[in-house]
Amino acid sequence: MTASPPPRPRPQRPGPLSGPGRRTVRPRGPGGRLIGAYGLPALTALLFLVFSVTLPRTFPTLDTVDSILFTQSIPAVLALAAMVPIVTGAFDLSLGYGLGLAHVMVMRLLVGGGWPWPLACLVVIAGGVVVGVLNGVIVEFGRIDSFIATLGTGSMLYAVSGWITGGGRIVPGPHGLPAAFTDLYDSTFLGVPLPACYVLALALALWLVLERLPIGRYLYVIGANPRAADLVGIPTRRYTVYAFAASGLIVGFAGVLLAAQQQIGNPSVGLDYLLPAFAGALLGSTAIKPGRPNAMGTLVAVAVLAVGLTGITQMGADFWTVPLFYGGTLLLAVGLAGYSARRRLSTGAVTARDAPAAPPQPPPAEDDGPAGSTP
Incomplete structure (x- = not known):
């Protein structure tokens, strides 16, 4: 009597996350993706509604909207500047110091040097690019952590300011600054404050570069996995320096706007913008494109911070609530950004557009025959 053969195991279809020691993760449905992408814009609308009901006479007015668009334009520009290095996994802590130096230099050239204001603005913006390149070179070629490197260069920029x-302030003479220069901040375009138009144009430009051009895909890959970027032939050092240079250019532009707004040179004023900039940049990585820094998400995050801060200010909050609000928001933004990034990786939410195009490979060498043979 022969024994029957054992039953053959039933073949299983392999999955992308199957295997020993791996847990199968089901991707979120359309509802979860919508909440993750557009939850922050919905929160902005909800906060606006709550403050409008709580403060019906002061908050839901055109004056409040104009005030938000005017006062939050420079924090928004600086948040976009902070976002660009974050895309590559680096942080630029010299933003506030660079902002202070840029606006002081504009005032020095206009008041002390008598320069034409367009030339002074161009020189300061070009100087911002030089500072950004210096930061990138120190971080990438000096192999110094971006926190330490940019904190050191920021301290040096503050010393230069x-x-x-x-150690004092630069005050314009009795004739003041050129009207055309101050109009860079004070004027409107089609009824919209001109600084808000700058912010929108800058956000659209960064969105185009990061989401539609190859350089944007390269920067995202460098931030996600520098080792993989090196293996596929992306020059990580060069593109990281590009990111810091773009950040410095934006900081220089923000310094020009700050000088047109303040109309006085104060070397320490830029430090007040550092915390809001990083709060907006990090919180923005949880919106629109959850798990990755993006320009439109940063814009939405700045809107949330602006609406919340304006509302609590109109409710009569004390002065110490402003740093408390920004500090708590920064901690929340860091936590949510980390969670969004881990969630995005665990669900495999990486599209083909996120991956870099493979660099051209050299043609294979012709076969000259067996090894060791002579022609």
Whole structure:
């Protein structure tokens, strides 16, 4: 009597996350993706509604909207500047110091040097690019952590600001600054404050570069996995320096706007913008494109912060609530950004557009025959 053969195991269809020691993760449905992408814009609308009901006479007015668009334009520009290095996995802590130096230099060239204001603005913006390149070179070629490197360069920029101003303030003469220069901040375009138009144009430009051009895909890959970027032939050091240079250019532009707004040179004023900039940039990575820094998400995050801060200010909150609000938001933004990034990786939510195009490979060498043979 022969024994029957054992039953053959039933073949299983392999999955992308199947295997020993791996847990199958089901991707979120359309509802979950919509909440993750557009939850922050919905929160902005909800906060606006709540404050409008709570403060019906002061909050839902055109004056409040104009005030938000005017006062939050420079924090929005600086948040976009902070976002660009974050895409590559680096942080630029010299933003606030660079902003202070840029606006002090504009005032020095206009008041002390008598330069034409267009030339002074161009020189300051070009100087911002130089500072950004310096940061990128120190981080990438000096192999210094971006926190330490940019904190050191920021301290040096603050020292230069103090040297230029002599520890005081730069005050324009009795004739003031050129009207065309101050109109860069004070004027409107089609009824919309001109600074808000700058912010929108800058966000659209960054969205186009990061989402539609190859350089944007390269920067995202560098931020996600520098080792993989090296293996596929992406020059990580060069593109990281590009990111810091773009950040410096935007900071220089923000310094020009700050000088047109303040109309006085104060070397320490830029430090007040550092915390809001990083809060907006990090919180923005949880919206529109959850798990990755993006320009439109940063814009939405700045809107949330602006509406919340304006509402609590009109409710009569004390002065210390402003740093408390920004500090708590920054902690929340870091936590949510980390969770969004882990969630995005665990669900495999990486599309073909996120992956870089493979660099051209050299043609294979012709076969000259067996090894060791002579022609």
